[in-house]
Amino acid sequence: MAALAPPVAAIRVAVRRALAGLPGCRPVLVACSGGADSLALAAATVFVAPRLGLVPGLVTVDHGLQTGSAERADEVATWARSVGFALVEAVRVEVAGRSGGPEAAAREARYEALTEVARRHDAVAVLTGHTRDDQAETVLLALARGAGPRGLAGMPARRDLSGVPLLRPLLSISREQTRDACAVLGLRPWQDPHNTDPSYARSRVRADVLPALVRALGPGVVDNLARTSRMVAADNAALDDLAEAALAAGRHPEGGLSVPELAGLAPAVRGRVLHAWARELGAPPGALSHRHIAALDALVTDWRGQGPTDLPGGVRVLRRADRLAPVTLD
Template sequence: MAPLAPPVAAVRLAVRRALTGLPGAGPVLVACSGGADSLALAAATAFVAPRLDRRAGLVTVDHGLQPGSAERADRVARWAAESGFEPVEVVPVTVAGRPGGPEAAAREARYAALVAAARRHGAAGVLLGHTRDDQAETVLLALARGAGPRGLSGMPARRELDGVPLLRPLLDVPRDHTREACAALGLTPWADPHNADPAYARSRVRADLLPALVEALGPGVVDNLARTARLLAADTAALDELAAGALAEVRAAGGGLSVEGLAALPAAVRTRVLHSWARELGASPAALSHRHVAALDALVTDWHGQGAAHLPGGLPVRRQAGRLTT
């Protein structure tokens, strides 16, 4: 028997770690575009899941943004069926008309389709093929936007979206490993032209910025960026837990939040409390920005009789009688 190629072993081990102890008896669904990352993930899941007494299914989303996208999706689905995945679905989505830029709109459509598919099949979770390199790119993009710790935390290894667990087993796996795993298994990945299109910020980071950093600082910079995300994610989780308790404590009788209670909180906790409260009031998470939270914070820490702070959608928040209220 030929020895197992190390990249294949690395991807399989990452998938095993993600699936071990996963609650629920339903299948796991792999989100697979046919690119090297998701194809390597799918092949590993097809091997690992049955050995953990778990069914593996596959969903490929057709965004309809490129010529031949439907044929590409059908090829992925045929490969999945031949590889033993069950269920297998091709899900067409409509991207046009959604808010945000093209990347954000496609991402929103894709995740909505994956969540719906998971619910249809009672899936225990959806596996996504983001790698360590994707995480490093995400950190650089967040840094360029001036994001805080939450943005710099990058992509979580596990989160729930509308009650569906989304798992990213490959966040510690280099992108080169997924390509090498596909080659070792005789799989031919699809090369998404959007990944090389300089119109997209992530493509420019991938093609120009990250290679320049590696050349200037050495190959360890990719792992260091990904490790930064892990460390900040742990800190952010701890602060979020503190903020959840603080929000309960500063609620004022009659509604709103106590200004005195808010002012006594550390800034990192107070701004998280205000962010959570704004979402409770109906502010869209996608539209709620640092600017909105800073305006709420100014009603607490820089009060000089100013008017209302306006949340996304035009909802006004005022300071009245020692409370923040709508």
């Protein structure tokens, strides 16, 4: 028997680790665009999933943003059926009219579609093909935005997608490995022109910034950035646990939060408490920025009799003596 090619073996091992422990006899869905990363992930999943008692499924999303996108989605679906996927869907989504830039709008539409399919088939998880290189790019973009620890933590290996587990098995796998795996398996990946379009910040990081760092600092910089994200994510998790306990302890008997309790917290914990409380009050998480939390923090640490702080979603908070309280709008 011929030895299994190293990139194919590495991706299968990564998928097996991600799927270990999931309840069997239910579908696990791969989100596949037809690019090298998701195609290599799909090829590994259709091999690994049945051996773990899971039903391999694949969803390809047509965003309708490029000529021939429907035909390409059909080609991916046809390939998936031919290699043994038991459940295959090609889904068309509408991107136009959504808030945010084109990347954010497409991502939102894609995740909505994946969630809908996963719920309809009672899937145990959805897998995406984000790689170590994607993680490094995410960290660099977060640095450029001044996103703080949550941004530097990058993409989690597992997150909740509206009640459906979203898994990223390939965060330890390089983009080169996925391309090599496709070549070994005789797969022909689709090259998304958006990935090289300089109008997108991620494309510029991919084409110019990260290669420049590799030339200046050596090839290990990609792995170092990805490893940094894992370490920051672990620190974030610990701080989040402290903040959860502090939020519970900081409730004021008359409602809101106790200023003395907040003032006694470390700044990193207090910021998380205020962020979580603002979300409780109805502020949309995606719209809450550093300046909003800094304004809340000033009500605790720099109180000079200032008026209410306005948060996204029409939420207002003011200080009443020794507590922070939401303003009731009549």
